[in-house]
Amino acid sequence: MKGGAVDFVEKPYDLEALRRTLRSVEDERKAKAVIGSVIGTESKITGVLEEAANRKALLCVVGPAGTPPKGASRILRIDADGRPPDVFAPAQLFHLNAAIDTFVGGADRPVIFAADLALLEGVHGRADMRLWIRHMSGKVGAKGGTLVLGALDPSLASEIGSERETEAPSEGLQGMLESLANPIRRAVVGHVFTSGPIAYSNILKKNFVDSSSKLSFHLQKLLSDGLLTKVDAGRYSVTDAGQRAWNIVRALSEQKHPSLLISKT
Numbered sequence: 001m002k003g004g005a006v007d008f009v010e011k012p013y014d015l016e017a018l019r020r021t022l023r024s025v026e027d028e029r030k031a032k033a034v035i036g037s038v039i040g041t042e043s044k045i046t047g048v049l050e051e052a053a054n055r056k057a058l059l060c061v062v063g064p065a066g067t068p069p070k071g072a073s074r075i076l077r078i079d080a081d082g083r084p085p086d087v088f089a090p091a092q093l094f095h096l097n098a099a100i101d102t103f104v105g106g107a108d109r110p111v112i113f114a115a116d117l118a119l120l121e122g123v124h125g126r127a128d129m130r131l132w133i134r135h136m137s138g139k140v141g142a143k144g145g146t147l148v149l150g151a152l153d154p155s156l157a158s159e160i161g162s163e164r165e166t167e168a169p170s171e172g173l174q175g176m177l178e179s180l181a182n183p184i185r186r187a188v189v190g191h192v193f194t195s196g197p198i199a200y201s202n203i204l205k206k207n208f209v210d211s212s213s214k215l216s217f218h219l220q221k222l223l224s225d226g227l228l229t230k231v232d233a234g235r236y237s238v239t240d241a242g243q244r245a246w247n248i249v250r251a252l253s254e255q256k257h258p259s260l261l262i263s264k265t
Helices: 015-035 042-054 090-105 118-141 154-167 171-179 183-195 200-204 212-224 240-253
Strands: 058-062 074-078 111-115 146-150 228-230 236-238 260-262
Touching: 015 183, 042 058, 042 111, 042 146, 042 260, 058 090, 074 090, 090 118, 111 118, 118 146, 118 154, 118 260, 154 260, 171 240, 183 200, 183 212, 183 228, 183 236, 183 240, 200 212, 212 228, 236 240
Parallel strands: 058 074, 058 111, 111 146, 146 260
Antiparallel strands: 228 236
């Protein structure tokens, strides 16, 4: 466990037990990607864009040097001379936002790809540009979507990344979030959270795991990570910090991707 074990398989094992363990490992890997950094790998960003394009839920907002990805349902361009409804001058930010709102309001898990925001930044300034990005990230995030920033000025990308790090959970809470990336531990905490203080035997009856030894393994991890604690009669209860971590993970689980991704290129 201290070496980072995700799960284990008891001998002699059957093929289905091995499959369940492998699915658990894969689920934890995907969950950690959602919980992790806003700086996305290019393959991850490509996957987000392609998935949204297939659902007709991809909107592109690009400046003169921005190149929209394939499959966008609509492309809104930023140019020196505005020609609404699809081309907007930097001073027409209100109208641009209205067009974005219309698309986001009509799409499930919308994805906005924004590239080359230099004209907007030049007119509205660096501080307002950061606020606009935060606003758009929150808007799509509220509907389970993602804002993807491409071809962003490196210094602006660094400032946005720093802001997100400032807002990030404390080191202790981050460790709890990563612990809850494991599907077995997530299920156990969710059950204890809902049930209140509960005995080991009652948790075992829920069949989250194949054996009592495996349940003990994950309960020990949850205790050491500070998500659970033992109360009267040895029953398990979720700690205050564990409740906060659980609420965060539950909200994240409703999103397939983080609300903001920044391309490195």
